[in-house]
Structures are given as C-alpha cells and as structure tokens.
Amino acid sequence: MPLPSRVRIVEVGPRDGLQNEPVTVPTAVKVELIERLLAAGLTHIEVGSFVSARWVPQMADTAAVMARLPPNPTGRYAVLVPNLKGFEAARAARAGEVAVFASASEAFSRANINCSIAESLARFAPVAEAAREAGIPLRGYVSCVLGCPYEGMVAPEAVANVARHLMAMGCYEVSLGDTIGAGTPDQARACVAAVALVVPREQIALHFHDTRGLALANLRACLELGVSVIDAAVAGLGGCPYAKGAPGNVATEAVVAELEGLGIATGIDPGRLAEAGRFITGALGRAPA
Secondary structure (H helix, E strand, O other), X not given: OOOOOEOEEEEOHHHHHHHHOOOOOOHHHHHHHHHHHHHOOOOEXXXXXXXXXXXXXXXXXXXXXXXXXXXXXXXXXXXXXOOHHHHHHHXXXXXXXXXXXXXOOHHXXXXXXXXXXXXXXXXXXXXXXXXXXXXXXXEEEXXXXXXXXXXXXXXXXXXXHHHHHHHXXXXXXXXXXXXXXXXXXXXXXXXXXXXXXXXXXXXXXXXXXXXXXXXXXXXXXXXXXXXXXXXXXXXXXXXXXXXXXXXXXXXXXXXXXXXXXXXXXXXXXXXXXXXXXXXXXXXXXXXXX
C-alpha cells in the first residue's frame, strides 16, 4: 500500500506530556505553549484533562487554560475525560473534543484505573451518549497495544476487541498507544492489521512512545498499512513511568522531519515547532529530547 500523501498530527504534549512532570507547570506557560503550537500549524491539540486533581494535580487548571486559549477555527482543542463528571466539566469549558481511555491489558486496566476492561467500557457508555447528544466529537484511546508492564505481550486480537467496542459506542477515531514503548515494527504492523479488520484505517491513529528508540520505525511500518494520523508530543515530553529516564512520547519535531523526508505533508512549520519545543523545555529547565 502506498504511503499517505498527508498525515494529520495530533499534538498531545500539553496533556500527555505535562501530566507526567514532577512539578506543576504554570497556567500561563501552558497557554503560551499551546499558542506557539497553534502558530506552528498544529490544529488538533490535546490541552488537558478533567480528572481528579488528587491523582493528576498537573491538570487541575485545565478549565483555566481553556478559558485563556485563542480561537482554533481550523481544528479542535481536546481534553481527556474519565467519566460523566469529567465530561460535564469539559462541556462547561467548551471543549471541542473529548477522549476516553481504555486498556488492551486487564492487568494494566486494574492497576491504572482500578477496574476491568469491561467495567471501564461500561463507565464510558454514558460519556459517549452525552457527547453524542451535545454534538461533541469523541475519541478513544487504547493503551498497552504493543506490551504491558505487568502482562508482557498483548495479543493484537485483544487490542482489536477494545477498539471495536470504542467505535461501537461512538468514537470517531481510535488511537493505539504503545504506552511503554515496547513494540517493534513487526509487532506494530500486526497490531494495526488486526485492528483494521474492525476499524476503518482512516479512523485509526498511532500513539507511540520512544522508550527503546523505535517509535519512528514503528510509525513508518504502520504508515505503509494506510494509517494517516499520528499522536506526538513537542520536545518528546512525557517520559515513561515504567522505564525511569527513558524518553516519552515520540517528539513532534522528529515525526515532522521523518514525514518530510518521506515526502508526506503535515502543514506544520518546523521552525516554529522547534521554537515551541525550546520554549517549553526552557520553562522545564532541560534540553529537548
């Protein structure tokens, strides 16, 4: 299958990246980061989450961040919500999109959100219904698609089963997450091939971590199967809580450079993107990944 001519990049740094920081990033810094990402051409940006501040204090100011953001007429500001209460907060903040988060690993689901996969999906059902009634797009995440810190290998069929349920409840797109960065190109290809049997390829996104330095190779393997949506985090923000000192999400800068080298359009200005990366890493006191 030929490579796509264009790839849509979903920027997850302001949420998935910053939520793992040991210190809370000031609201003004988050807002400026998002403004810089928008200026670089990123239009689909995950800006925060409406989860318990007790568990994720770094995201406690999501409503305040959203209240200060400029208009995003060609894209959407998205937020993660764990339940109906989170959805109501997102709607009140005028979120352009909400996302729910399930796992392909039973052990990870119980360790991370204290319930089984089936119970997590049942918890999302009222969120999906409320989103549909409000006309707010719903996105689904599947974690641990290429490996689990507790179970090891995860079967592609298990990933496909969760993806199928998320699509059935109304998600417009399912993002497949290599949460611990354990996958190889062959594993990534097998996973996407299994999911593509139950989810159209144009509704599959890739959310890979770069723990072992294979994220770009894994992305390339999946692009060859017709996937054309990639999640990435500016400056490789995020880290991996299961691999101390390891890189986090694949860096948006690296993804854009890789895609340009392949002749694939993104609509993103590399120079401005690099400036955004330097800005946030400067605020965090470290060099970009």
